[in-house]
Amino acid sequence: MxxxxxxxxxxxxxxxxxxxxxxxxxxxxxxxxxxxxxxxxxxxxxxxxxxxxxxxxxxxxxxxxxxxxxxxxxxxxxxxxxxxxxxxxxxxxxxxxxxxxxxxxxxxxxxxxxxxxxxxxxxxxxxxxxxxxxxxxxxxxxxxxxxxxxxxxxxxxxxxxRAPRERHRVEMDEYREVVAAFQVAARTGDTGIIAAHLAPDVVRRADAAALPPGRPLKAHGATAVAGEISRFGGAARHAEPALIDGQVGLLVAPGGWLRLAICFSIENGLVREYELVADPARLMRLCIRLLPER
Missing domain, CATH: 1.20.140.160 (PhyR, sigma-like (SL) domain)
Known part of the structure; x- marks a missing residue:
């Protein structure tokens, strides 16, 4: 040879x-x-x-x-x-x-x-x-x-x-479970199942880069938000959890390049508010880390 x-x-x-x-x-x-x-x-x-x-x-x-x-x-x-x-x-x-x-x-x-x-x-x-x-x-x-x-x-x-191990352990675990349940519900496309994971007065916010033209930057109420997720919830269905500014959220990152972050506010085991962030300048200001192991 x-x-x-x-x-x-x-x-x-x-x-x-x-x-x-x-x-x-x-x-x-x-x-x-x-x-x-x-x-x-x-x-x-x-x-x-x-x-x-x-x-x-x-x-x-x-x-x-x-x-x-x-x-x-x-x-x-x-x-x-x-x-x-x-x-x-x-x-x-x-x-x-x-x-x-x-x-x-x-x-x-x-x-x-x-x-x-x-x-x-x-x-x-x-x-x-x-x-x-x-x-x-x-x-x-x-x-x-x-x-x-x-x-x-x-x-x-x-x-x-790596995420800090000691910070907000109980709260982080609660967020992780609620966000995971929200994601599972979004995959079903069933408005009833989705609404069950939302607070009655839930608010969805978004920057203009996160939405198609014509969709409002703010939506109110479990019925309206659940209906929107059922129709346009592909981002949540295909996202991956991570720590975003110290709280559990979801990332949409084809090929590892960040396109969308979904940031949550959770209360009593329900999503009280979430925001869709897609503006590149805003994405670059987010502190993103891996979720710590349980």
């Missing part, structure tokens, strides 16, 4: 893992595939005779490719990035084995949304260490930073991603 064929075989053996890594880094399966293809091109051009750990080399190269792609999204600025909230097209499931591998490696839309609020260096450090167990000295080399800096980047990212 010649050297090039041996490299190709090793690359194919590691392709799935590289795709999973790239997808976590980039949040887009198309970009993940581009990153892995670039890794193959670099492998094909490289002198790997002295490389003792080729899978590790591939992971390092893929990480650097993803880091460059993340930096290019916002002109190379790292420290004040708030995430690109622009809509993206979600490719349909076409049965492609590589696409299926990426879906299998998915870490959840809520996490992808949170990752999109991190700087490129924070994101790379967090994913490599917390998800793949890569040591900090290796991460520092990938980022061209010291080991101590890599640790700080991962710690800062971890703080942004």
């Amino acid at each position: 010649d050297q090039r064929q041996s490299l190709a075989d090793c690359f194919e053996e590691n392709r799935r893992d590289l795709l999973g890594l790239s997808y976590r880094m980039l949040g887009s399966r198309e970009e993940a595939e581009d990153a892995v293809q670039e890794t193959w091109l670099r492998l094909d051009r490289a002198d790997t005779a002295a490389v003792r750990n080729l899978p590790g080399w591939l992971r390092t190269v893929t990480s650097r490719v993803c880091l460059d792609m993340l930096r290019s999204r916002h002109g190379g600025r790292e420290e004040c990035w708030s995430g690109d909230l622009a809509p993206t097209t979600v490719a349909p499931d076409d049965g492609n084995p590589e696409h299926e591998a990426l879906e299998a490696e998915s870490v959840g839309l809520a996490l992808l949304v949170v990752l999109n609020t991190l700087s490129p260096a924070e994101r790379v450090a967090f994913i490599l260490h917390d998800m793949f167990g890569v040591p900090f000295d290796e991460i520092g080399g990938i980022l061209d930073r010291s080991e101590a800096t890599a640790k700080k980047l991962a710690s800062r990212a971890r703080h942004k991603v």
Whole structure:
């Protein structure tokens, strides 16, 4: 077997893992595939005779490719990035084995949304260490930073991603249950079932970007709001729970790119008020974190 064929075989053996890594880094399966293809091109051009750990080399190269792609999204600025909230097209499931591998490696839309609020260096450090167990000295080399800096980047990212464990535990659990019940009810499309989870004087608010033209920005009463949800409740049906400004809410984030946040006010186990937020400027001001484990 010649050297090039041996490299190709090793690359194919590691392709799935590289795709999973790239997808976590980039949040887009198309970009993940581009990153892995670039890794193959670099492998094909490289002198790997002295490389003792080729899978590790591939992971390092893929990480650097993803880091460059993340930096290019916002002109190379790292420290004040708030995430690109622009809509993206979600490719349909076409049965492609590589696409299926990426879906299998998915870490959840809520996490992808949170990752999109991190700087490129924070994101790379967090994913490599917390998800793949890569040591900090290796991460520092990938980022061209010291080991101590890599640790700080991962710690800062971890703080942004994870919810405080001690805050409002009882209230948070109540919100989680009510929001989950609301979402289940919305999926039924049955106004009676939906209304049972709403306070009689419930209010639905929305910004103009969240609604089609002609729909009112405010709706009152369980009957009217339940009827609206039954007709236009696709957002709630396809959303994923997350912490939004410290309270449990729902996110609509195709491909991990935040398009809509649903923020709730809950009282006595019922939805008293909820708001649809889709204006990009408002979305960028929201503090979004993962729900803590029960």
